Amino acid sequence: MALSRRGFLRLVAAAGASLGAGGALRRLLGKAVPAASEGQTIPAFAADASRTGQLVAGTPAASVIPPLTVAPAPPESRGRRWVMVIDLARCDGCRKCTDACTAMHFVPFGQEWIKVYANRDNEVAGAYWFPRPCMQCDNPPCVKVCPVGATYKRADGIVIQNQDVCIGCRYCMAACPYSARYFNWVEPPHTPEETARPYSLDWNYPHRKGVAAKCIFCPALLREGKLAACAAACPMGAIYMGDENEDTVTNSQGETVRFSALVRDNGGHRYLEELGTEPRVYYLPPRNRQYPAPPEPAATKEGGR
Amino acid sequence: MRHEPEAPALSEDEVHLLRPLEHAGPGYYAFVGVLLAVIAWGVIAYVVQLRYGLGVTGMRDYVSWGVYIANFVFFIGVSHVGALMSAILRITGAEWRRPITRMAEAITFASLLMGAIMPVVDMGRPERLWEIFAFGRVQSPVLWDILSISTYLTGSTIFLYLPMIPDIALLRDRLTGVSRWRRWLYRVMALGWRGTPEQWARLERCMGIMAVLIIPIAISVHTVVSWIFGMTLRQGWNSTIFGPYFVSGALYSGAAAVVTAMAAFRWIYRLHRYVTLDHFKKMSYLVLTLGFVYGYFTVAEYLTVGYKMPEAERSLLESLFAGHLGGLFWFAQVAGILVPLFLIILPTIPGLPWPRRLPVLRPQPIAALAGLTAVLMVIAQRLPPWLPQAALTAADIAGVLRVALWILLGALALSMIPVLHARPLLSIVVASVLVNAGAWIKRYVIVVPTLLHPYLPIQGVPWEWAQYRPTWVEWSITAAAFAGFMLVYTVFSRLFPIVSIWETREGAAAAQEKTGPAPHPAPGAGGQFSSAPQAGG
Numbered sequence: 003m004a005l006s007r008r009g010f011l012r013l014v015a016a017a018g019a020s021l022g023a024g025g026a027l028r029r030l031l032g033k034a035v036p037a038a039s040e041g042q043t044i045p046a047f048a049a050d051a052s053r054t055g056q057l058v059a060g061t062p063a064a065s066v067i068p069p070l071t072v073a074p075a076p077p078e079s080r081g082r083r084w085v086m087v088i089d090l091a092r093c094d095g096c097r098k099c100t101d102a103c104t105a106m107h108f109v110p111f112g113q114e115w116i117k118v119y120a121n122r123d124n125e126v127a128g129a130y131w132f133p134r135p136c137m138q139c140d141n142p143p144c145v146k147v148c149p150v151g152a153t154y155k156r157a158d159g160i161v162i163q164n165q166d167v168c169i170g171c172r173y174c175m176a177a178c179p180y181s182a183r184y185f186n187w188v189e190p191p192h193t194p195e196e197t198a199r200p201y202s203l204d205w206n207y208p209h210r211k212g213v214a215a216k217c218i219f220c221p222a223l224l225r226e227g228k229l230a231a232c233a234a235a236c237p238m239g240a241i242y243m244g245d246e247n248e249d250t251v252t253n254s255q256g257e258t259v260r261f262s263a264l265v266r267d268n269g270g271h272r273y274l275e276e277l278g279t280e281p282r283v284y285y286l287p288p289r290n291r292q293y294p295a296p297p298e299p300a301a302t303k304e305g306g307r
Numbered sequence: 308m309r310h311e312p313e314a315p316a317l318s319e320d321e322v323h324l325l326r327p328l329e330h331a332g333p334g335y336y337a338f339v340g341v342l343l344a345v346i347a348w349g350v351i352a353y354v355v356q357l358r359y360g361l362g363v364t365g366m367r368d369y370v371s372w373g374v375y376i377a378n379f380v381f382f383i384g385v386s387h388v389g390a391l392m393s394a395i396l397r398i399t400g401a402e403w404r405r406p407i408t409r410m411a412e413a414i415t416f417a418s419l420l421m422g423a424i425m426p427v428v429d430m431g432r433p434e435r436l437w438e439i440f441a442f443g444r445v446q447s448p449v450l451w452d453i454l455s456i457s458t459y460l461t462g463s464t465i466f467l468y469l470p471m472i473p474d475i476a477l478l479r480d481r482l483t484g485v486s487r488w489r490r491w492l493y494r495v496m497a498l499g500w501r502g503t504p505e506q507w508a509r510l511e512r513c514m515g516i517m518a519v520l521i522i523p524i525a526i527s528v529h530t531v532v533s534w535i536f537g538m539t540l541r542q543g544w545n546s547t548i549f550g551p552y553f554v555s556g557a558l559y560s561g562a563a564a565v566v567t568a569m570a571a572f573r574w575i576y577r578l579h580r581y582v583t584l585d586h587f588k589k590m591s592y593l594v595l596t597l598g599f600v601y602g603y604f605t606v607a608e609y610l611t612v613g614y615k616m617p618e619a620e621r622s623l624l625e626s627l628f629a630g631h632l633g634g635l636f637w638f639a640q641v642a643g644i645l646v647p648l649f650l651i652i653l654p655t656i657p658g659l660p661w662p663r664r665l666p667v668l669r670p671q672p673i674a675a676l677a678g679l680t681a682v683l684m685v686i687a688q689r690l691p692p693w694l695p696q697a698a699l700t701a702a703d704i705a706g707v708l709r710v711a712l713w714i715l716l717g718a719l720a721l722s723m724i725p726v727l728h729a730r731p732l733l734s735i736v737v738a739s740v741l742v743n744a745g746a747w748i749k750r751y752v753i754v755v756p757t758l759l760h761p762y763l764p765i766q767g768v769p770w771e772w773a774q775y776r777p778t779w780v781e782w783s784i785t786a787a788a789f790a791g792f793m794l795v796y797t798v799f800s801r802l803f804p805i806v807s808i809w810e811t812r813e814g815a816a817a818a819q820e821k822t823g824p825a826p827h828p829a830p831g832a833g834g835q836f837s838s839a840p841q842a843g844g
Contacts (some may be wrong), residue, residue, distance in 0.1 A: 112367075112368070112768070112769075112772070113368070114767070117767070119763055119764065119766055119767075120766065121763075121764070132763075134763065143539060143540055146446060146447070146538075147447050147448060147449070147538065147539070148444065148447055149439055149443055149444060149447040149449035149450055150435075150438045150439060150442060150443060150444065151442060151444050167435075167438065168431075168432065168435075169430055169431070169432045169433075169435040169436065169438055169439065170361075170430050170431020170432040170433075170435075171426070171429070171430055171431075171449065172371040172372060172429075172431070173447070173448075173449060173535070175368065175371040176371060176372055176536075176539060176541065176758065177538075177539040177540070177541070179540045179541065179761070179762050180762065180763060181368075181369070181761045181762070181763050183368075184368050185361070185368055185371060185431065186360070186431075187360055187361050187362035187364075187366070187367065188359060188360040188361075188362035189359075189360060211360040211431070212360055212361065212430075212431030212432045213431060213432060274762055277540050279540070
């Protein structure tokens, strides 16, 4: 299915309309957000169309009701709804995603912004590897409870953590059901590369003592049309990222597929769906695994479920 | 200007009440000195925490809240009773309240101060506290807490202060020998009270309004404290009854704290004429009732989840009921609820013949034996594993001694029953201290175990990070908070009469009116003139 110019414009218009609806609600809540102006085009995220043929036409993006604290996305991310799909059948637990993330964000020792668990759902089902980034929930428990708005939902779907504002009460950590939040208990050791850059929300470093930190989906890379560090580093192409409005996701192998079809056809789910946190990270089930399963996670019952 | 219009001369008892305000013995200064030393040590610990970060505590990414938050919930809980109980007793016109309302209200004041400090101590960035006021989000339960706790602190301070005004005026007029700043303090705080009928009418009206206002405020406070937890999706916290459950627990521990304070003041300031056994009995029935309510909520909370054993809660409940947290959990239930309720009922059981028939059950020899066993057990545990081929190793001996110790402790508890039965006051006070110890443990059991049982398993972290062991910093700051509570309370009782003089006088007048002019021992009404038997104590 080819994406015609008209289809693409329709997609953009739909995205603009949904943003407009969200904007109206936001204005109602007292926070004006400049929406994408009509007729403005957004370059496709999965831009490497030459490799995968054509971009697929997206279904009109669903209008999104923002949670109470929604901030505008930076101009380059406007109209985006970043999303991630992790194919558990491909993850072989090599933890290159964790390493790449740690290297890119200078993540302090003890924190794994994307953490690979050896998970197991029941006694019969086999164990499988389970990478857990921040789920960037659309109904984020951490954002709800933050007393000062140091963590907030952005219109492009990312839950941002602002270390400049965080008061270190750690309520977000207590509220997060995914254990995706970390805290700088001591002053983290610094490297010259880390401190060379002034603190920015896009990179979430340099780190400092007494504030919370977490995965932020590498917004600066996404805006440049690049995959986040973890997705780019995955040798198995298990991590897809893309724009939900564009309905396209791409992995490190250059495979660009329709997001909705990928999740629908493979029975994708979101972790702890029953809690209603509406994560923006989808998982494809660990069927037909092509890699050695993790050792039986004996420690699994120790802490969690 | 020093007119004393209609107040009669002070009776001997009332002079007795003023004595601790005029003369402080060496005991007072020693006690305050110890408290200040503990607080100073806590301040040092806090400076260490500020300097090196919260990494000096036992908290890590999994258990991200610890004893600070447990202290917070505990102090806010204890603070409950003062205002709420005395408001209810005032509104219902319970005469026996008169000598103890001020003690209860002062507990509220002192523990609220400490409770409010605790979350700030827990903050990673306390220097950013102003942000909460500059751009706090009302959607966050933290803001609800700040709002309700500050309202409650203001309201309960007014509620404590209003009935003090006539007494402060009395201090202003009588305590002319005290230091200048205290004379100034009394003069300012008395607000020009002259005891005119108009002033009395206004005071009564204000007190009536505050008594009604303080009840919903007090209930809201502990409700929103519970919602700090109840508004999350974490197992063990994700509960709809947390609001009323916390309110009942707060009232229960607060009432027990009042009993403890009554015992302490009665003993230190020799208030036997004012705080009688009858007051202890009445308060203990209040504790008993609240304990039944709290026990009911506890059953409702754990049975409804434990019966279904949903996947998410299972490992948490297993560790609480039978796992490594079981000791704390069952201590809170048995020593915090069951035993205190039994001890309160115990003195009311008329005949207690059976333990007396067992001359073996005498507390002193059993206690000595238990102490000896404990010492031997510790020695056996420290022994090197000598003689590997021996039939009985040191570890085996230690195990046997541990079982023996438990049996002896059980026997000790049994042997205490006739002792406590004969001493109702002691029985009630032991019960109230147990309630408060159990209450603190219970707060800990609410905060920490949930964090130890996240949805995703705890994997790939150093073993110590998957545990929670409070460090010396946390214990020092906790000790300082309790010392601070006692310091505020002690200094308060040194500056102001801890028993309301005008209220007990009013109660005595009312009692005399009712029973005729002859002084009549009426323990229930204005019991300060009663000569009720002083059993135990």
